[in-house]
Amino acid sequence: MASVAYEMSHLDMLESEAVHIFREVAATIEKPALLFSGGKDSVVMLHLAVKAFWPAPVPFPVMHVDTGQNFDEVIAFRDRTVERYGLRLIVSSVQDDIDAGRSHEDHPNAPRNQLQTVSLLRGITENRFGAVFGGARRDEEKARAKERVFSFRDEFGQWDPRNQRPELWSLYNGRHRKGENMRVFPLSNWTELDIWSYILAERIELPDLYYAHRREVVERDGMLLAVNRFIEPTDAETPFEATVRFRTIGDATCTGCVQSNAATAEDVVAEVAAARITERGATRADDRISEAGMEDRKKEGYF
Template identity: 65%
Template sequence: MTPATAGGGADSPYALSHLDALESEAVHIFREVAGEFERPVLLFSGGKDSIVMLHLALKAFAPAPVPFALLHVDTGHNFPEVLAYRDRTVARHRLRLHVASVQEYIDAGKLRERPDGTRNPLQTVPLTEAIQQHRFDAVFGGGRRDEEKARAKERVFSLRDEFSQWDPRRQRPELWQLYNGRHAPGEHVRVFPLSNWTELDVWQYIERERIELPEIYFAHEREVFRRNGMWLTAGDWGGPKEGETVEKRLVRYRTVGDMSCTGAVDSDATTLQAVIAEIAASRLTERGATRADDKLSEAAMEDRKREGYF
């Protein structure tokens, strides 16, 4: 059964809307994991996909509290608005938050800064070591199949070996929403409740559920500079360089990651309705349009996923 057919035929009085069907599928996944695994954790960065995941988890277990902690890999180059949102949300819902710091790994000599200044690829080691340290056996991520071709290969339950590495050949069939969480000691499963959602679905759901977002997702004036065809935020991470001019522009962010690799888009969309109209008219995926780390090579995302990245 797929989300499109979960509620019966389109003419049925009991048919679910596409958002209801996607929500129902995600809630089912959260409950399956809670019942099958001992130590799940939810990756939460304060980005829109992790915000929607947390909203769904709160729904899945209400009125009881969410039965697992949150984990954020902090690169040290995160947008301040997003970190402030993360901390407000954790406090409001009285959640447990683990933070794995890339800066601490650099200070300890376990990681080295990259020449391009981006720390997004450096997240893998802190992430995998946090999973091992806390013995998490299921890790919820906000990846969607429409984002990028490597993520399109993922199952909802994605097995990782004892080194947190991903082998596409070890993925299991998932027929009729039957999920196999079996794993050996030291292995864990990455779980993607939003796999079947699109960027437009996410925004429409945010509008329907009236979910608060960081203001960075809406058009605002910001000091940015042009690099490799993207508007990047000026900061201590390594930008701008000589010859790169900072200017104030009306922009917003479609996706939020490390400041050094996440580009803004020119936009005057200050409301949810305006953002939805903008997304519906776009012919580029959010990562294809605004993520420099995915442009490093043709298989950049898949290479990082094989090493343990999400």
């Protein structure tokens, strides 16, 4: 009998790796959780988790570290998705930490992304999570590229880039003591183009902000920022309407958009294939810091 060879596509291999990572964590680490904000990477990550455990439900909750300065459309999408899959949503609020004096913002409507670390660590500790899945990818930023798929964090949530565990032959070591935890990144080896190609292939629903639409914007610090209740034009700025989309979605005070006519997933794939700047480098004001600056934030517990 002639043998039949089966060749996996690039996306099939990435999917298979991610599914393996989800199952490995579920089998070896007590009380994992998945970070879910409604952004494209967390949506893809949740889609993969659903596949990993189908027909059983996803066996862990999702947690959103909420800055309180989100796009309304993204929060609405988050809640619809949680309801559709019957998930348990845990919200760890930055505002709660500000009110309790654990975090401090520089001024009203200041970007809160850096304040997420306190809320993330509190959410992990309060819920005693042994592992937390994150949607970070190595192609996003240099400090992220240094992390393993299983990223060990000590009892203070800190990361030591010079003392990481080997992952030869995709063998992962999730061992940790009480109070310690693992940050796990199933999308580590994906690129932005891989993410969008997978969204297209799997027909994954996303918030409409990711596709071209008309929106009032202002130009600030070389970026286009959407005018909303967190971003108001200064006297020196003139708002204008433009056809834009968001390549990444985070705190509305520091997440920029790009002029684009990409109104479908097919259009976005073509646009991303021609891009030469990462989505975070192009549209996230808080990421316009040095590699050492981001690495220091990660050492303190930032995702």
